[in-house]
Amino acid sequence: MPRHFLTEQIVHNLTCPPTREHFEVFDAQLRGLYVDALKSGRLMYRVRYRERNRYRVVTLGDARLLTLDEARQQARTVQRCVMQGGDPKLAMVQSWHEDMALSDFFWNHYLPYVRSYKRSWKTDAFIFGRHLGPLWGKRAMEAITEQDIAALIRCLRTQGYAPASCNRLLAILRYMYTLAIRWELIDASCHPAKAVRELKEDNRIERYLSAEEAHRLLAAARTSLNAQLADLVGLLLYTGARRSEALRARWCDVDRQQRLWRIPLSKSGKVRHIPLSAAALALLNRRFAARPAEEPEQGYIFANPATKRPYTSFTESWKTTCARAGLAGLRVHDLRHSFASFLVNAGHSLYEVQVLLGHANSRTTQRYAHLSRERLFNAVEAVPTIGASEPGVG
Structure with missing residues (x-):
């Protein structure tokens, strides 16, 4: 054995x-x-x-989560326990329970683990x-209670x-407590966050644009000092894409022949394709024709003309444009909401809206499914007249 x-x-190699x-x-030290x-x-x-003439093994943990110094320290705890005739596995668990502070677990165990797969x-x-961290960082995980x-949560509210x-x-x-229990770093009965109820969220967004308001917004955007704002707003309205998706879009992701825009990495973590309307395609064709010949x-x-990198924000020009259009308080995400509303008001199904917005769950699409008052009035008019009301009746 080496x-x-x-x-x-x-170790890592x-x-x-x-x-x-x-x-x-094996460690020579x-x-x-x-x-x-x-x-x-x-x-x-x-x-x-070795115990009672038999070799036994205690697993200390994942070598990508534990440092070598931590592993050596825990190995010494096991060896001291064996010399004293105790149960090394029980001693390890008790040692972890006493020493595992919240910050220690987060930075040395939780974060290295979630970084390998979690985009956020x-x-x-x-x-x-x-x-x-500032509140409970130095406190042992088992010392934090459900009441704490x-x-x-009440304080934050x-x-x-x-x-x-x-x-x-x-x-x-x-999730921190779930992982700590799974990795046997704290006692399985210690999960103070499990019983705390989540707050009720009301994420329904009622703000969406009418066709006339969308026209005003685009007209105002064309007068902005930000020369790219009008096309950016137009693309968001025509496609329902997220702001980050539009800002990171590359020419190589757009198939103008097939009229498809490929999103390499969407919010769901999957590739999705957005079909381009005639208006969206015309906008992109115009920008493609006007781009510098040397641009790859x-x-x-x-792209930012100075850095050739995507813009990270256009907050100021957006606020100015919204104010000029008489739409103060409008958010960029409301353009996505408006796209869905235009589709629903035109009679398209929620399934079509779900696919076009790239929602993995149909329940998410429900928040965008607003019907115009005109469609609601038309819907109730579909009920046939049963009989004329007579004077004095009712």
């Missing part, structure tokens, strides 16, 4: 030979500690010890750094935070 003075680099199920490399490289690609720290991990880090979490923001913080806490097809459709 033995090395382990380093972080040696270990792989299992293709002909074996796992491959063990601390007897019994080794890294187990599994065929599946996982790396686990384990410590082997930076949001998790921001929420923790803004609210949870409920009090924090009194400070003006929306229910959705409070629920996002609660979801992060719940991988370039952004709405």
Whole structure:
């Protein structure tokens, strides 16, 4: 069995030979500690010890989550327990329970794990750094109670935070405790966030544009000092795309022959295709014809002329344009909402709206399905006249 003075680099570069199920490399510095490289690609720290003439093994944890120093410290805890005749597995659990502070778990265990797959991990880090870390960072996870979490949610609401923001913080806490229990870093009975109820969210957006308001908005955008604003607003209205999708759009993503716009990485994490209307296609054809000849097809459709990178924000020009159009308070996302409303008012099904907006869940589409008053009046007129009301009756 190979033995090395382990380093972080040696550990992280270990792989299992293709002909074996796992491959063990022992630490020359601390007897019994080794890294187990599994065929599946996982790396686990384990410590082997001898008890009653038999070799036994305690798994310390994922080598991509634990540092080498942490693994050595935990291995020493196991060895001391064996020398004293105790149960090393129980000693490890008790040690973790006593020492696992919330900040320690978040930065050293939770965040490295979610970064590998979660696109919004930076949001998790921001929420923790803004609210949870300063308040409970040094507190042991098992010392935080359900009452503590409920009090924090109430405090955030009194400070003006929306229910959705409070629920996002609660979801992060719940997942942290779920992972800590799964990895046996805290006791399985300790899950204070589990019983805290989420706040009711009312995310229905009632603001959407009429055709006349959309016309006013585009007319105002054409007078903006931001020369790209009118086309950007037009594309959002014609396609229902998200702001980030439009800002990051590249010419190579647009098939003008097939009239399709490919979104490489949408909010759902999947590729989706947006069919282009005649108006959207004309807008893009005009921009394509006017672009500099030296601009590569991988370039952004709405690139900053100075940096050739996409704009990150157009807040000021947007606010000025909305005020000029008499639509103060209108949000960019309301253009997406208006796109859906135009479709529904034209008689298209919610399924069509769902596909065009790229919603994975049909319930999300319901918030955009607003009918105009004219369609509602037309709907009630479909009921036949049963009989004329007689004077004095009723």
